[in-house]
Amino acid sequence: MTKDDVADALNEIGTLLELKGENAFRTNAYHNAARLLQSLPGDLNQMVAEGKLEEVRGIGDALAEKITTLVTTGKLPYLEELRASVPEGLVQMLRLPGLGPKKVKALHTNLQIDTIEKLKAACEAGEVAKQKGFGAKTQQKILDGLAFIDKVGHRVRIDLALPLGLALLEQVRAFPGVIRSELCGSLRRRKETTGDIDILVSSASPQPIMDAFVKITEVVQVIAQGPTKSSVLAAMHVRGEKATLQADLRVVTDDQFPFALHYFTGSKEHNIRMRQRAIDRGLTLNEYALANETRSVPCKDEADIFAALGLPYIEPELREDTGEIEAGEQKTLPALVKDSDIRGVFHNHTTASDGTASLEQMALATKALGLEYFGVGDHSQSLTIARGLPPGAVRKQWAEIDRVNAKLSGVRIIKGSEVDILEDGSLDYDDELLAGFDYVVASVHSLFAMPEAEMTARVCKALAHPAVTMLGHATGRLLLKREGYKINLEEVLKAAAKHGKMIEINAQPSRLDLDWRYVKRAKAMGIPIVINPDAHSPGELGLYTFGVQVARRGWLTKDDVFNTRSLPDVMKELNRRKQKTPA
DNA sequence: GCCGTTTTCGGCCCGACTGTTTTCAGTCG
Known part of the structure; x- marks a missing residue:
């Protein structure tokens, strides 16, 4: 069994114990141990053999024994007994927003609900809302969650x-x-x-x-x-x-490979357009050939297929039938931005707020990726949960940045902040402090349930603030988990264009926010895009490549992306923007 | 469950928000 398999088993025990109503400290010990194992260097089998497990802080006698059993026998009777005592449906119910272990347990005990299907039926019958601790809103939230999971599959x-x-x-x-x-x-x-x-x-x-x-x-x-x-x-x-x-x-x-490659790459909508083009030329295009009764067009690769249909090669990221065929005809397809075009990253976190590595460690990791600049963007004071920085801590960090910059060569730390957009659209620091940053990412981290018009006004007001350089994760979505907050992105883009602000593509793979469809729209409106990894550890800095993929799907070229510029260019532009800021 | 210069029991786990309540339990990051 690998470390990850053992971690899975421990996490499962923790979850099952939660559903049984166990003490949260006890269940947490399992989740904690799972996390510890995954970040443990070295070979787990060897550690078990040498009895080194107990030396790990957070693993005591009981966990060491269970891990040893898992590693040596590949199974754990304790886990199997637990599984047998908790219906599988309860674990699935936990995935629904608003349902935690206590509520799932209550539904099981009081209404005998042990599957997603029974849960849905009970909600639709209005039974859930009648339960103590539940109500109409909780019931609706469950139904919304079920619909979302159904859609996402x-x-x-x-x-x-x-x-x-x-x-x-x-x-x-x-x-x-x-x-x-x-x-x-x-x-x-x-x-x-x-x-x-x-x-x-x-x-x-x-x-x-x-x-x-x-x-x-x-x-x-x-x-x-x-x-x-x-x-x-x-x-x-x-x-x-x-x-x-x-x-x-x-x-x-x-011989069939290029046709099959094109066909199975899709999208379906793109393929339909391509088949129509073939028909217009008296040919049929399918996964095996481009041909008619009398002749077959030999193609050694996809580019040949496009050429045979009067088009330049179209990159896979563009094949969504959102204008790529027309742009191909007009020879206006963009030369898409590449990973190697990225010269630095903005919006990252250090141990000063909720990151796991120091300023210097993060800067060195940035340099190791071959990048020229590391933009720090720790959280602002209101986000206490993420240890947001009070003004004093900001000034301390600036001094630290100057110190580290003086020491390091080949990489430069740029002073920034991820400043919360407060309820009324104002920013989380006063103007004097804001003026001290080289750049400011403005983001929403609270009151997600605001009505759309209010949220739109809130973000647009923040974008009008002279100190703001760019908008962070525009909708707050978490892919496959949570829809973004309701916001009129078209209005937000208009405000960004009007005030000359940039918008980030948050490259965290769970976000990829701004969505590529709006990236394309932003480009059309002349809004510069920044690809930010939002890294909370050195290992996350490289996530910017997922942002590059979004940028490519959004038709962006190198020139459309701010952080493809060199360090001197970037500093010049940030300073130019600051000059416009009244102190 | 784990841990110990507070050491074998009692603390660990913070704070905001939501929806349910009428003072707070549960969820979430």
């Missing part, structure tokens, strides 16, 4: 899906007889979430490839296995989280 965030897809692809590529192979589908188009992994292979002998595919270590279940297509369920741990997805493998001949 079993999709997985790209930061989890892509590593799993690439791990499978890498192994498939090593199979004997594989000529070409690629990821297709929404993963290749770098959509923010993925429903399944599509892998395409060209080969003259499909059968051995099918046989080998279902035996890959990440495969947990074989759903179907035919001569040229197989479907499996694959799972992998990525940075402590488990990704499980259906993965389909298709094998075609190498």
Whole structure:
């Protein structure tokens, strides 16, 4: 058993104990131990063998014994007994916003609800609202949550899906007889979430490839296995989280490969347009060929297919039928921004607020990524939960930045802050303090339930403030978990354009906010975009690449993205903006 | 569950918000 498997088991115990109404300190000890294990360096088997587990702060006798049993036998009777005593449906109910262990337990005890289906029926019958501690609003919130899950289905965030897809692809590529192979589908188009992994292979002998595919270590279940297509369920741990997805493998001949690659990359809407173009030229386009009864157009790659239909190559990220065909015809397709264009990052956190690494550690990690500048953006004073900085701490940090900047070479720390937008749209620091920052990210972190008009006015007012440089995570959404707050983004973009403000693409894979559709809109309005990792640890700095993917889906070129500029350029522009700020 | 210069029991876990209440339990970050 790996560290991650053991951590999964411990987390499961913690959750099941919560549902049984156990003491929160006890359940937390399990979750805590799971987290400890995942960040533990070295080999777990070896630690167990050497009896070193108890030395870890947070793991005592009881946890050490359970971990030892899991590692040595691969199972744990205690966990199995727990599972048998708690219906599986209760664990699923926990995923609904507004439902925690206490409420789930109450629903189970009082209404015998132990499945999502029974929960839905009870809400629709109005039974839940009658329960003590529940009410009409809670009941509606559950129904909204159920509808949301229904809509989202079993999709997985790209930061989890892509590593799993690439791990499978890498192994498939090593199979004997594989000529070409690629990821297709929404993963290749770098959509923010993925429903399944599509892998395409060209080969003259499909059968051995099918046989080998279902035996890959990440495969947990074989759903179907035919001569040229197989479907499996694959799972992998990525940075402590488990990704499980259906993965389909298709094998075609190498002549068919470009057509199949285009077809399975989609999107469906893009494909429809392309097939129509083929028909207009007296041809049919499908996953095997571009042809009619009398002739077949040979294509060695996708570019040949586009060329045969009178178009330049269209990048997968653009294939959504949102104007890419027309732009191709007019030769106005953008040269999309690339990872290597990024020269620095803004909006990051250090131990001064809720980050895990010091200013200097973060700056060094930025340099190690080959970047030139690290914009610090710790939280402002109102966000006490994230240890937001009071003014005194801000001034202390500025002195620290000057000290570290004097010491380091090859990377520069830029003074910034992620300042809360307060309820009335004012900022969380006074103007004098704000004027001392090189840049300010303004973000909403409170009162998410505000009516749309109020929230829009609140954010637009903040954007009018001279000290604000850019807007942080524009909607506050958490992908597959929580919809963003209600806000009129069109109005927000107008305000940003009017006041000359930038908007960030928050590159945290759970956010990817501003959404790519609005990124495209922002570009059309001339609003500069900044790709920010919102890193809370050195390891998160590299997440900016997920923001680059959003930028590409939003048609952005290098020139559209502020942090593709060099350090001198960036400082010049930030200073120019500050000159406009009345002190 | 873990932990101990407060050491074998009692504290650990903070604060805002929501929806339910009429003073607060539960959820969430």
